[in-house]
Amino acid sequence: MVRRFFGKVAGVNSKTIKQNTQQDIIVAVCALLVEMARIDNTFTTTEMETILSILKERYGLSHEYADAIVREAEKQLKESVDLWQFAKLINDNYSIDNKIELIEILWRIVYVDGKMDKYEHYLMDKLGKILRLNHNQLIDAKLKVLHSNRLE
Numbered sequence: 001m002v003r004r005f006f007g008k009v010a011g012v013n014s015k016t017i018k019q020n021t022q023q024d025i026i027v028a029v030c031a032l033l034v035e036m037a038r039i040d041n042t043f044t045t046t047e048m049e050t051i052l053s054i055l056k057e058r059y060g061l062s063h064e065y066a067d068a069i070v071r072e073a074e075k076q077l078k079e080s081v082d083l084w085q086f087a088k089l090i091n092d093n094y095s096i097d098n099k100i101e102l103i104e105i106l107w108r109i110v111y112v113d114g115k116m117d118k119y120e121h122y123l124m125d126k127l128g129k130i131l132r133l134n135h136n137q138l139i140d141a142k143l144k145v146l147h148s149n150r151l152e
Contacts, residue, residue, distance in 0.1 A: 024089060025094075026059055029086075031076055032086055036124075037051060052066045103128065107145040
């Protein structure tokens with residue numbers, strides 16, 4: 001359904017290839033968000049709503065297509081051995097600044113419930129490494145999210 005939607009939007013030309021790449025990147029980002037949300041063995045309604053909100057705001061998707069992206073990401077997560085395939089796509093297409101923004105979004109998912117557990121900590125460290133970010137970039141992003149959460 002998602003592939004058909006993006007295919008109709010782009011038409012059959014060079015834009016189709018570009019649009020499919022964009023779709024794949026969005027699915028890869030969503031897969032990391034979903035994995036972060038469920039790493040502690042609970043995938044709450046609030047976490048799902050946050051992911052859908054991020055997809056709609058960041059990528060301009062309707063609720064229906066954001067749902068379809070989440071379903072596709074969950075399917076690909078089940079079929080994957082690890083997160084490398086998603087990180088590779090992001091590394092190949094995102095700048096350092098884009099990846100830092102993604103890490104900030106991941107921190108938002110971590111702190112949706114107000115706390116970070118050991119599994120979320122482990123996954124953030126792992127994602128920082130496979131997204132080729134250093135420890136300071138991870139901590140700066142975390143502090144930015146924590147600070148903005150206090151202001152809300």
